[in-house]
Amino acid sequence: MIRTVNLSKRLGEFQLLEASVTIEEGEYFVLLGPTGAGKTIFVECIAGIYQPDGGSVLIGEENVTHLRPEERRLGYVPQDYSLFPHLSVEQNIGFGLTVRRESPAVIAERTRELSDLLGITPLLRRPIRTLSGGERQRVALARALAIRPRVLLLDEPLSAVDEQTREALCAELRRIHEELRTTTIHVSHNFEETLAVADRIGVIRGGVVQQIGSPDDIFRRPANAFVAGFVRADNILSGVASPTPEGAAVGLGNGAVVHSCRRLSGPVTLVVRPEDVEVLGGPPGPDVRNCFAGAIRDTLDRGATVKLWVESEPAWASLVLRPRWQAEGLRRGARVWLRVPPESVHLFPAEEANGQEVVRDGA
């Protein structure tokens, strides 16, 4: 287990503010946030590259806050991989073991093990400058894993590879994690990548941890408008909730009402993921709730899916699969009926300006 308690650090324009995060043994944790959110500082403080201004880092029950990087035994893969260009692939992987004065037999054995696991055995004799982005990433991973780290730290490990490689490497990271079960902290600004690998996710913004939870929590039950926007829950509305037997009815101020299964009252923010907004085949039955009619204002073809913006009251964004979009002629200007299932309508209390509350594990 690794734990940070009120970890704070200011470094030029970047900062980390009282970050308290607990990562369980064997867990794959992703810290998700936009550029400049303080993700890299978080990793670097854990790695011991920077001393925090305040707070602690604990690995198990050991307080490592004041230990030098070499005393922590953490595997660190920085964003640019930072492979040693004066050494071969093999020497890079064995570097940590060489420094730790392991015997050549142990080094060779471990190198072979890891290069087999990562599929880089044919590269062992190659100089670093001849490697592709994906290959570099694997070598950096092998180098970090060779010291059998207590925790693996991955700083934006997939930001330097192209889209196709990224997908393959996500699956790879997950497979390696399942094999080795090394506790992992992975920093990312890409929420698709995050969903593909994470057991649990923390969302950070401006150095402040916004929400920690399962991918489902972050994705479907964002704690605030920032998280909702960041995970592209396109429908974010404000209103006033009043209790109903099933949950709450949220008045949006212009007469429109949206029903939710959440029990909440008072000023709220309402969040619905676009894929949860159903496009109906025709007019709904008489007592179906949360149905809205309107014309399609815009469409965005994203290949496998198409996003529709419908000018109903309120306006909704909806995501449909491409075959259906083509079959039903859901073009701009077409009139459609939408249904928003009350169980997909997430509510949280309206935030005061800049009032940010950290919500943990779906609480």
Add this chain to the structure above:
Amino acid sequence: MSDQIPPPRASSAATSEALFRAVLLSFLLLFMAMVFALIIADLRYGGPTHWVRAFTTDREETLFAIRLSLTTSVVALIASIIVGLPSAYVLSRFRLPFATVIDTVIDLPIVVPPPVIGLSLLILFSRSGLDRWLEDHLGYGLVYQPWGIPLAQFMVAAAFGTRALKAAFDSINPRLEHVARSLGCSAWQAFWRVSLPLARNGLIAAAIMTWARAIAEFGPILFFSQATRMRTEVLPIAMFLKWSSGDIEGGVVLALLMIGIAAVTLVTFKKLGGKGYLW
């Protein structure tokens, strides 16, 4: 639309662009011509007879000057590296308070007219009794002595060296050291195993430049060690002595020798990927 590609439209901006390039280029060529003019003038003036004389009649003196230049400059180089390497690393990596002040102090010997350094050395050693102390305790003083030459060279060369070495370390991403530390290296090991080998070419280039600076030193030596024949006679001093005794041709031979050394040094420096600037 026909399949035929129309002929390319004539550009009206082409003449203006050509003029722009020609004007700018001519200034560059002018300056190059001036440098070449100097070298050619020297070459025409110092004919073969003077070369022969430099290595027959004046053989002893010429060889003395070459030998003294080589030994003193190498001593100055070694001292500059010993002091400059750690200094450069500190300047490149540590966040220091008063960084601007430190930077200015390091650069001062580069910007100050070299004779000022010579005179200042002279004052420091002779007036403070430091030279007397050295003579009493070690048997060797430095003022007006050949063993003072490396010190005079060092004062300027070390500043150049530190700048050039810093450029070498600046080109190495500190993150490589961070990774090395995470893999178990102490700060010392990260320096020896990662930064130093990676900076190798830059360091060699810096060393060559530092040496070139040391062997070229004249002003500080003139003041601190004086121009004494067959005693403090390094190459620039030898040239000065020839000139002041009216043997301009003999001086030109030495001048050409030094131009040759400088050219070879520069080519090597650039080959090794040394930065195009020195500080």
